[in-house]
Amino acid sequence: MDFGKYKTWIALVIFILLLILAAVSYQWELKVIFSGRYVPFVLLLVLSFAGYYFISRATEGKPIPVRKIAAFDAIEEGIARAVEMGRTVHFTLGYGPISTVNAPQYLAGLGVLSHVAKLCAKYGAQLVSTLGVPELIAAEEEIIRDAYYSGGKPELYNVTYNVRYLTDQQFAYASAVQATIQRENAGANIVVGPFWAESLIFMEAGAAIDSFQVAGTARETQIPFFVLAADYAFIGEEIFAAGAMASGDVETLASIRGQDIGKLVSWILIVVGLILLPIGVKLAEYLVK
Amino acid sequence: MAKEEKRRPFGMAQVIYTLLIISIVIPLLNPVGLPIGISQTTKDVYNYIENTLPAGSPVLIDLYYEMAARAELEPQAAAVVKHLFEKNCKLVFVSTITYGPIVFELLKSTAPDLFEGKQYGTDYVFLGYIAGNEPAVASLAQSIRGTIAVDNYGTPIANLTMMANIDKAEDFKLVFIVSSGTDTFGWYVRQWYTTHNVPLLFGALSVIGPSIKPYVDAKQAIGMLTGQRSAAEYETLVGRKGLGLASMDAQSFAHALILVFIIIGNILFLATRSKPKPKEVKKK
Amino acid sequence: MSVVVRRNLPQIIVALIIVLMVLFYFFYINADVSKTFTTADKALSDWAIVITAIAAIVGGIDILRYHVNQIRKREMRQIIFSCIVIVMEIIMVLLACYALSSGIAITTQPNFAWLYTYLYAPADAAMYSILVFYIASASYRTFRARNPPAILLLIVAIIVMLGNTSLGAMIWEGFLPLRDWIYNVPNTAAFRPITMGIGFGLIMLGLRLIVGKETTWMGRRE
Numbered sequence: 001m002d003f004g005k006y007k008t009w010i011a012l013v014i015f016i017l018l019l020i021l022a023a024v025s026y027q028w029e030l031k032v033i034f035s036g037r038y039v040p041f042v043l044l045l046v047l048s049f050a051g052y053y054f055i056s057r058a059t060e061g062k063p064i065p066v067r068k069i070a071a072f073d074a075i076e077e078g079i080a081r082a083v084e085m086g087r088t089v090h091f092t093l094g095y096g097p098i099s100t101v102n103a104p105q106y107l108a109g110l111g112v113l114s115h116v117a118k119l120c121a122k123y124g125a126q127l128v129s130t131l132g133v134p135e136l137i138a139a140e141e142e143i144i145r146d147a148y149y150s151g152g153k154p155e156l157y158n159v160t161y162n163v164r165y166l167t168d169q170q171f172a173y174a175s176a177v178q179a180t181i182q183r184e185n186a187g188a189n190i191v192v193g194p195f196w197a198e199s200l201i202f203m204e205a206g207a208a209i210d211s212f213q214v215a216g217t218a219r220e221t222q223i224p225f226f227v228l229a230a231d232y233a234f235i236g237e238e239i240f241a242a243g244a245m246a247s248g249d250v251e252t253l254a255s256i257r258g259q260d261i262g263k264l265v266s267w268i269l270i271v272v273g274l275i276l277l278p279i280g281v282k283l284a285e286y287l288v289k
Numbered sequence: 290m291a292k293e294e295k296r297r298p299f300g301m302a303q304v305i306y307t308l309l310i311i312s313i314v315i316p317l318l319n320p321v322g323l324p325i326g327i328s329q330t331t332k333d334v335y336n337y338i339e340n341t342l343p344a345g346s347p348v349l350i351d352l353y354y355e356m357a358a359r360a361e362l363e364p365q366a367a368a369v370v371k372h373l374f375e376k377n378c379k380l381v382f383v384s385t386i387t388y389g390p391i392v393f394e395l396l397k398s399t400a401p402d403l404f405e406g407k408q409y410g411t412d413y414v415f416l417g418y419i420a421g422n423e424p425a426v427a428s429l430a431q432s433i434r435g436t437i438a439v440d441n442y443g444t445p446i447a448n449l450t451m452m453a454n455i456d457k458a459e460d461f462k463l464v465f466i467v468s469s470g471t472d473t474f475g476w477y478v479r480q481w482y483t484t485h486n487v488p489l490l491f492g493a494l495s496v497i498g499p500s501i502k503p504y505v506d507a508k509q510a511i512g513m514l515t516g517q518r519s520a521a522e523y524e525t526l527v528g529r530k531g532l533g534l535a536s537m538d539a540q541s542f543a544h545a546l547i548l549v550f551i552i553i554g555n556i557l558f559l560a561t562r563s564k565p566k567p568k569e570v571k572k573k
Numbered sequence: 574m575s576v577v578v579r580r581n582l583p584q585i586i587v588a589l590i591i592v593l594m595v596l597f598y599f600f601y602i603n604a605d606v607s608k609t610f611t612t613a614d615k616a617l618s619d620w621a622i623v624i625t626a627i628a629a630i631v632g633g634i635d636i637l638r639y640h641v642n643q644i645r646k647r648e649m650r651q652i653i654f655s656c657i658v659i660v661m662e663i664i665m666v667l668l669a670c671y672a673l674s675s676g677i678a679i680t681t682q683p684n685f686a687w688l689y690t691y692l693y694a695p696a697d698a699a700m701y702s703i704l705v706f707y708i709a710s711a712s713y714r715t716f717r718a719r720n721p722p723a724i725l726l727l728i729v730a731i732i733v734m735l736g737n738t739s740l741g742a743m744i745w746e747g748f749l750p751l752r753d754w755i756y757n758v759p760n761t762a763a764f765r766p767i768t769m770g771i772g773f774g775l776i777m778l779g780l781r782l783i784v785g786k787e788t789t790w791m792g793r794r795e
Contacts, residue, residue, distance in 0.1 A: 034601050036483070041599045047773060051780045099621030100422070101472055104778045110789045134632030135625065139790055160642050165635040171357050171700035172693075183650065196470075197357070197496070197704060204707040207714070208302075218771045220764050221471070221496050228715045236767040237774030243789070244781070252786045255777045262773035266766075302710045309709050323739030326749045356694035357701035390680045391689060418678070420622055424615035431611075441681075499756065499764050506761070518737055541738035543705065548734055550713045555727070558717045 008056040015049040039287045046265060051258025058254035066253050071214050071232035072242050075112070075190060078212035078231075079119045082187025088126045090186035090211075091116050092202065093140070094193030095132025095166070095173040102194035104240065105218050106133055109193035110143065111243025112216070116190055117144045121151025128184050130164045132173040137165050174198035178205040191215040191230075192239055195222050203229035216242065305550055312546045316538035323538050330505075331522040334490060334512035338372050338463075341511075346462035347379045347455045349429075351473065352393055353386045358469035358494060359395070364520035364533035365492040366467045367400045372527045373465075374403060379451045380413040381433075381461075385425060385473065389418045390441055400531070410449045417441030422472075427480040430458040430487075458485035463511075467492035474501050478509050490514075583791055588783045590617075636662060664688070729755060 022041055025032040033041055054064050082089050093109040096102065113129060120127040129140055140163045148157040166176040178201055181189055189206035191199070192215065199215070199222040206213045207229065215226040216234025226233040234242055237259055244252045273283035342348075350370070354362045373380060382393055393415050397404055407413055416437055419425045428436040433456050439445050446452050454460065458481050466477055466489065474491055481487045488511045491501055495516025504510045514523060517540060520533030597610040640655035665688065672682030679685055718724045735741030736752025781787035 031601050033599055037599050044595070044599075044776060047776045048780055051777050052784070055780075055784065055786065097621070097625040099618070099625060101475075104775050107778065107787065107790050111787075114789050134628035134635075136790075137628075137631060137635055143789065160639055164639055165632045167636070168629065168632070169697075170355070171697045175696075175700050179654075197701060200704055200707045200711060201700070204711060207711075218774065219471070220500050220767050220771070223767065225711075229711050237770040240774035240778050243778070243787070247786075247789070249786065252781060255781055255786065258777050258780065259770070259773040262776070263770065266769055301713065305709050305713060306706045309706060313705070324742065325739050326742050326746070328749060328753055330753070356697040359694075360698065360701075388680060388689070390678065391686055394686075395690070418680070421615060421618050424611075424618040427611060428615060441678075499760050500768070502757065502761050503765065503768075506757075537739060541740045543709075544734045544738045545740050547709045547712055548731060550709065551716045551727070551731070554713045554716070555718050558719075 008053060011049060011052050011056075015045055018045055043262070043265065047258055047262045050261035051255045054254040054257040055251050058251040063250050064254040064257050066241070066245070066256050069234065069238050069242060069245065071216060071234045071238065072115075072245055074212075074214050074232035075116060075188075076119055078188035078190065078214055079116070079123055079125050081212050083123045083125045085187045087187030088128050088184045089116065089120055089188045089190070090181050090184060090206075091127065091129045091190045092177050092193070093129070093131040093133060093136065094195055095168050095170060095198075096194070097168065098133055098135045102219075105194040106136060108216075108218075108239040108243035110136065110139060111246040112190070112192040112239070113140065114143045114147065115242075115246035117147030118151060121147045121153045121156070124153060124156065125188075126156060127162055128164065128180060128186070129162060130166055130177050130180050132166050132168045134165060134168060137163065170196060170198060174201045177202055181205045181211065182209055185209060186211050189213045189215075191217075191226075192234065192242070193217065194219050197222075200225045200229060308546055309543060312542040313539045316542050317535065320535060321538045323541055325518075325521055325525065325534075325537055327522045327525060328519070330512060331514060331519050331526070334369075334514060335372070335523065335526045337488075337490075337511045338369070338376065342376065342378070342463055344376045345378060346376075347381060347451075347460055348373055349381050349383060349461050349464045351426075351464070351466045351468070351477070352382060352384045352389050352396070353466065353468040353470060353473045354392060355386065355388045355469065356392075359392065360532065360536070361494050361517050361520070362467050362469060362492060363392075363396060363399065364517060364531050364536075365514045365523065366396060366465075367403060367531055368520055368523040368527050368529060368533065369465055369490070369492065369514070370396075370400075370403050371529050372523075374407060374412070375527070377412075378463075379455070381452075381455065382413060382415040383429070384418050385420075385422060385476075387418055390415075393441070402529075410444070411451055414449050414451060415441045416446075423476040423480065426476045430480050430485055432457050458487050461487050463488050463490060465490045465492065469494055469497075471497055471500055474504060474510070478504055482509050495519075580788070580791060584782075584785045584788075588785070591779055591783055633662060633666070661692075 019042065022033060022038055022045075024030065026038050058064055079089050091113055093106060093113065094102070098106055117127060119125070127144060129144060131137070131140060141159055144162050145157050145159070148154055164180065166173050174197075177198070180186075181202065182205055186206065186209070189202065189211040191202050191213070195202075195217045196219065199217065203213060203215065203225065213230040214232045214234075215230035216239040217223060217226060218236050218239055220236065223233070223235055227235065241256045241259070244256055247253075269283065269287075276283050350366070352366065370380065384390065384393065386392075404413070416433070417440060419429065419437060421428070425436065433452070434446050437446065440449065464477055464481055464487055466473055468474060468491075474489075474493070477489050482489050489504075489509065491505070491510050491513035493501055493513060493515050495518065498513065498515035501510075501513060505513050514520065517533050517536050520531070521537045522533075524531045524533045594614075597606070601607060637659060640658050643651045643655040644659075665685065668682055668685040668688070669679045672679045672685060675682070680689070712730070716723075716727050716730055718727055732748060733752050733755055735744065736748040736755075741748040778787060
């Protein structure tokens, strides 16, 4: 029996069963789910099922339209501009150990790097990729090598030149990236990943040499610096969407719709909470039970 | 590949930098003593320690910052430590970052007045660097002795007098997290506050303030100090003139200079925009 | 190496760990399972630290490779910096090894601590301090009254700056409470949706990892 056709239905049944389990556990105070984690569990279920549903629809050939992200399209513009001026393209991913809560941002950065590398191969641009995450050195080397070889430009690949591990210490990494941007005279500076105080240093280093800058991070405190100083910026979740867009895979793109369902649920909860507040009901207190 | 470096002539940016250096160095060398107001956020923290925290309470202090953030966070740590010592609290210092031991020694050497009259092992201890991030913080909450056997100096925990009755989260009345990162606060919220109901106090960089404010609003932390401004305010409240207060004059003049340049920039921008464009000469 | 080992096995491991972590975070089975999970969580974290340490060794060798290459190529502007990097890297590694062989923590080894405190730390603090210059030049360049949102940003920036300084208090006492209100109300309101959106993006990324749609982290295709 071919279960592939019924994947979505099986997922729906599992989703409903888990919802029932959560409801029964909450109502009868069974110690199945930890107290205070019911609402996050339900939200996770809804989002996961929504994402899986859209992926399945895309697999069946029903593409899901995804809005364009200006910063993603601007990457190609920046690389083309750098090639016209005979300058290099610089990309950086961030620093630090990968085994932290920022690991997803490194993954998103790798997704954007693969897109950047493919474009560099397409236009014949020299790519310099700096990073401060030692665990990702091999992944970056393979992504860039794959891009140049598949793009028919193997002569442009030089592992020592293209991939530079700097250090995993914050300001040592920041000063090294700043120096790299300026010494390599980067025509395009693409900065995607988790960044801390060094974000503005990178932007100013690029601005000093009139570099075209595209930046993105999911660290909220640094988003304002990128929005102000970069030509185009990915804001928050857009870096994860960019990672999906970079793959060019319709099924991966379709999962972005799941994020929109999450936002819809949040709006509904906010509106309901605002309506209930004047009558003395604090929705937030119920949600954390 | 074109690797020529563009050498810019001495431009507006360089003028700003030069004036900024002057506006920072001169007040640091010759403090003016400008008055500073105390924000409600800092008052809330002070009032909690002064009025709510019982005297002699055990307090855990996590020093999670490296050298770059020291200028902003050490003054906060010093001011709060002074206040806690005035209340005869028993302080357990710990660090979940590799450079914690160095940072603690620097705190002791730059603020020796804090530890005058206080005895190591009786009034305060330093347990050293504990690897493992959030799982380490969770493990500390379960049992300090189960997590580490010796302190930073190799002394067994059992030999430290004040640690006789201090072993798990419930034994502490407050946790003060001084951190240059954002994640650290979340660890303690999840592992100390949510599971063991231990009150938390945050000491953070000013740029991180907005992202940890939700914890304070949700009453998961009793309050927060952000940046040198909060440090200066707290130093005023506890009566200790430290680096926070000393830096406020420089900070004020630097801010004022930046404001002046923003205004000049806008005047020039608007003047350029309002200039009439030259008429195009049509070729016959 | 076969495709199964290169592609499928890592995907299965990642998917399994994500599902188990989520399962044990939400579901309470019994006290023993909960304790086992906490122990396993700590163990995973410890293994991750070990992997990072080994990767740092690889990184250190990569740094040496790059800088030795620069010296060989006689890139005149780079050569002096490359020499400094290589010398300092070797010195710090030797000191760390000496500390470990003496049975003490690396950061308590006096020479290592001296080099860290009097060489690295001032440079670290200087790089952080350089931000004040960059903020000044970025503010001068970007805070322009181009359109209504830019004007609003400019006004708010001026209020917050004046609220942060003693000079602002001397002009008008209301700047500080106004600054506090801006931090507590509109600023927090602006951050929260971004934080929520990031959370949703993370969940979708996790889902893509589980179903095997996110593969860039594995490097080469095929």
